[in-house]
Amino acid sequence: MERIHPRVRILWLLRGVFPSLFLGAVAIGVTAVLSSNPLGNISEALPVGGAVALLVFGLGVVHTLFRYRAFGYEVQDDALYIERGVLTKVNTVVPYVRVQHIDTQRNPFERVFGLGHVVVYTAGSRGADVSVPGLLPGQATDLQQRLRTLAGESEPDDAV
Amino acid sequence: MSERLHPLTVLLRGGSRGMSLALFGFFAGSFVGGAGMLADAVPFGVLSGGPLALIGFVVGFAYEVARYQRFEYELTADTLDIRSGVFARREREIPLRRVQNVDVTRDLLARVVGIATVQVETAGGGETEASFQYLGLDAARTLQDGIRQRKRQGTTAATEGEADAATTADAAVDRGPVERETLFELDESDLLLLSVLSFDVRALSILFVFGPMIGPAVVGYLDANGGVGTAALLLVAAVAVVGLGLLFWALGAVTTFVQYYGFRLTRVGDELRYERGLIQRYDGSIPLDKIQTVTVEENLLMRRFGYASLAVETAGYAPGASPSGGSEAAVPLATRDRVLALAGQIEPFELPQFERPPTRARRRYMVRYGLVVALVAAVAFTVDAYLVSYPWWVTLGLLVLAPLAARATWQNRGRALGEDHVFTRNGFWRRRTQLVPYYRVQTVIEKRSFFQRRWDLSTVVVDTAGSRSLLGDDASAVDVDADDAREFARGVTDRFQTALVSRRSGTSAESEGDSSAPTGGAD
Numbered sequence: 001m002e003r004i005h006p007r008v009r010i011l012w013l014l015r016g017v018f019p020s021l022f023l024g025a026v027a028i029g030v031t032a033v034l035s036s037n038p039l040g041n042i043s044e045a046l047p048v049g050g051a052v053a054l055l056v057f058g059l060g061v062v063h064t065l066f067r068y069r070a071f072g073y074e075v076q077d078d079a080l081y082i083e084r085g086v087l088t089k090v091n092t093v094v095p096y097v098r099v100q101h102i103d104t105q106r107n108p109f110e111r112v113f114g115l116g117h118v119v120v121y122t123a124g125s126r127g128a129d130v131s132v133p134g135l136l137p138g139q140a141t142d143l144q145q146r147l148r149t150l151a152g153e154s155e156p157d158d159a160v
Numbered sequence: 161m162s163e164r165l166h167p168l169t170v171l172l173r174g175g176s177r178g179m180s181l182a183l184f185g186f187f188a189g190s191f192v193g194g195a196g197m198l199a200d201a202v203p204f205g206v207l208s209g210g211p212l213a214l215i216g217f218v219v220g221f222a223y224e225v226a227r228y229q230r231f232e233y234e235l236t237a238d239t240l241d242i243r244s245g246v247f248a249r250r251e252r253e254i255p256l257r258r259v260q261n262v263d264v265t266r267d268l269l270a271r272v273v274g275i276a277t278v279q280v281e282t283a284g285g286g287e288t289e290a291s292f293q294y295l296g297l298d299a300a301r302t303l304q305d306g307i308r309q310r311k312r313q314g315t316t317a318a319t320e321g322e323a324d325a326a327t328t329a330d331a332a333v334d335r336g337p338v339e340r341e342t343l344f345e346l347d348e349s350d351l352l353l354l355s356v357l358s359f360d361v362r363a364l365s366i367l368f369v370f371g372p373m374i375g376p377a378v379v380g381y382l383d384a385n386g387g388v389g390t391a392a393l394l395l396v397a398a399v400a401v402v403g404l405g406l407l408f409w410a411l412g413a414v415t416t417f418v419q420y421y422g423f424r425l426t427r428v429g430d431e432l433r434y435e436r437g438l439i440q441r442y443d444g445s446i447p448l449d450k451i452q453t454v455t456v457e458e459n460l461l462m463r464r465f466g467y468a469s470l471a472v473e474t475a476g477y478a479p480g481a482s483p484s485g486g487s488e489a490a491v492p493l494a495t496r497d498r499v500l501a502l503a504g505q506i507e508p509f510e511l512p513q514f515e516r517p518p519t520r521a522r523r524r525y526m527v528r529y530g531l532v533v534a535l536v537a538a539v540a541f542t543v544d545a546y547l548v549s550y551p552w553w554v555t556l557g558l559l560v561l562a563p564l565a566a567r568a569t570w571q572n573r574g575r576a577l578g579e580d581h582v583f584t585r586n587g588f589w590r591r592r593t594q595l596v597p598y599y600r601v602q603t604v605i606e607k608r609s610f611f612q613r614r615w616d617l618s619t620v621v622v623d624t625a626g627s628r629s630l631l632g633d634d635a636s637a638v639d640v641d642a643d644d645a646r647e648f649a650r651g652v653t654d655r656f657q658t659a660l661v662s663r664r665s666g667t668s669a670e671s672e673g674d675s676s677a678p679t680g681g682a683d
Binding site: 130 | 283475601602603604606607608609610613623624625649653656657
């Protein structure tokens with residue numbers, strides 16, 4: 001089972017920042033409105049918001065750690081195998097014959113941290129679900145290359 | 161030789177687009193005219209409602225005329241070429257061997273004047289790949305048949321005799337040499353039966369959900385207005401429930417009747433053709449070699465009386481976009497034996513012994529339904545505490561049903577690895593037995609949710625390119641023992657690889673593209 005780059009955890013953590021800030025802000029708003037004197041009590045509401053934000057962020061941290069530990073992939077003889085998921089564990093098997101095309105993608109955040117991900121498309125309805133995150137650019141193109149070769153070796157036969 | 165749409169298209173589409181633009185113009189004009197200033201700047205009150213409406217109509221109509229003139233299509237030996245577009249021009253070439261379904265739809269107006277809408281579906285993309293609105297009925301049929309014939313020729317690479325016959329059939333469709341066999345016809349009594357049976361029992365469940373909430377309000381109202389005896393109240397409630405139920409039923413029955421009137425399934429060469437509809441007439445083709453999954457569906461009533469329905473699925477449609485509303489029903493209703501026989505004709509199989517989930521799954525469902533009852537009771541209690549008081553604890557009586565429901569759910573789940581297909585079965589109200597040829601498997605997904613892990617259970621989803629799977633209707637073996645699930649998933653992938661190999665050796669031995677190749681001998 002191959003692991004992905006640990007740095008991907010920072011990316012996932014950052015993804016949790018906005019929701020936690022947002023929920024913190026909502027908490028502030030709600031506390032302020034519920035109290036008798038909405039405008040005057042902003043200062044009282046601040047700690048509540050902070051606590052909520054921290055809590056959400058903390059959950060994000062835990063989730064990220066577990067998520068990283070749960071993720072693994074394997075380039076097998078005739079299929080790509082992916083294991084992932086924290087609350088719901090998902091194992092996916094994608095036979096190379098079924099691969100339609102393969103993308104290497106690097107969004108701005110990933111580029112800042114020098115990472116990228118590979119997306120494997122099949123004709124199946126869940127095709128776009130199959131993606132391997134947290135790869136160094138070289139690794140990503142490598143994986144893409146490898147999958148492409150494997151997919152190419154198996155005769156094109158997409159069964160649609 | 162490129163062809164055109166039917167000339168009436170201009171009148172119909174031009175008329176409707178003209179009208180809609182005219183309406184827009186009218187309102188925009190009235191609005192601007194009302195604002196005054198702008199209108200004064202332009203002479204003759206051009207910017208007021210009436211003239212703008214006229215301009216709108218002319219522009220809309222002119223657009224459709226241009227569209228008609230730009231639209232050309234041609235059926236070549238192996239592609240369908242379409243040139244279209246007024247402002248943005250598009251030339252589209254659809255390889256015929258990639259075509260999944262060809263649907264001919266005629267609404268009432270189209271039927272009166274003898275025209276039709278033709279839609280050609282391929283597996284790629286989210287929407288219909290080629291839509292012809294409108295073609296003359298003959299042209300529509302020519303197109304439908306032409307695609308089928310050329311597809312066959314293209315794949316069999318000019319085999320003896322047939323090829324010549326089909327080339328001469330270029331202009332006028334030659335329906336003579338093609339083998340046509342009516343597989344199924346829905347006669348009137350069966351149609352009535354279908355309408356009656358198609359009632360979705362789940363609609364009634366609404367009553368159980370809203371009953372506890374609305375009921376007390378009604379009671380409270382009656383109480384406030386002089387009060388009625390409890391017996392009378394119960395009577396009223398019972399009448400209401402039965403009345404609503406009947407209403408849902410009648411609505412469902414009428415819809416079904418209209419949809420499936422005159423249903424007929426034919427086998428034309430290597431395609432299935434279905435026809436149906438009372439008001440709007442549908443006529444679609446389903447290539448046998450494109451079928452992804454076959455589903456036998458029986459709702460509670462059908463099961464009780466030994467009936468079933470059959471659906472086949474290709475990769476052609478976007479969800480809900482097909483003329484049949486997402487489900488390409490092959491046989492809406494027939495006796496169970498008949499349905500199985502027909503399914504066997506389409507995709508030869510033997511019904512295996514289904515393996516049920518372990519009995520602990522039953523306990524899991526019991527807990528689940530128990531929680532649902534608890535939720536209903538909580539709602540009822542809240543209503544009781546804050547709105548009107550009534551014996552809310554009656555809802556707890558539903559707990560008796562939990563074990564029964566759990567048993568029913570458990571009993572109807574199953575899975576099996578057959579010779580050539582993987583089978584799954586789910587659902588109590590509407591039981592779906594799905595079979596997927598190993599060859600059609602795209603990916604295999606094994607999942608365990610948080611709650612499933614506590615019971616050491618897993619779900620295995622077999623994904624295909626079929627369009628219904630987009631709606632989450634994938635063949636899935638739910639709540640299988642975790643170890644068995646792993647084995648099941650491995651079983652599917654192994655057999656998939658084997659099927660692939662045997663299909664390859666099969667296709668090189670026989671003629672390539674033979675419709676029966678995926679299953680090894682359809683008839």
